[in-house]
Amino acid sequence: MAGKVCALNDNRAADDRRKLLAFARDLLNSDYAGHRLSLVQFAPAPHFNHLNAVYNAFDFSGPLEFVKKAAGLSDGVGGEAD
Numbered sequence: 001m002a003g004k005v006c007a008l009n010d011n012r013a014a015d016d017r018r019k020l021l022a023f024a025r026d027l028l029n030s031d032y033a034g035h036r037l038s039l040v041q042f043a044p045a046p047h048f049n050h051l052n053a054v055y056n057a058f059d060f061s062g063p064l065e066f067v068k069k070a071a072g073l074s075d076g077v078g079g080e081a082d
Helices: 002-006 014-028 031-041 047-057 061-070
Strands: none
Touching: 014 061
8 A cells, every 4th residue: 555655656746755754754763663563573473464464454545644644745645556
């Protein structure tokens, strides 16, 4: 899903990609992200099992809209891949 937002084409400006990557970096450097990472790493199953289960069950439409607004991305971001 993130690949659709960061895909290189005429509809997605370089500034939007920069803003999105900066926003992701800020989230990953937060205390909450460190806490979540430790839970995933020390859970009974391998971390890729947890990530796959979350990815397959998660509705990305709401969070993508939130990220689009929070990161100040243009309207060209967040649609289907061209």
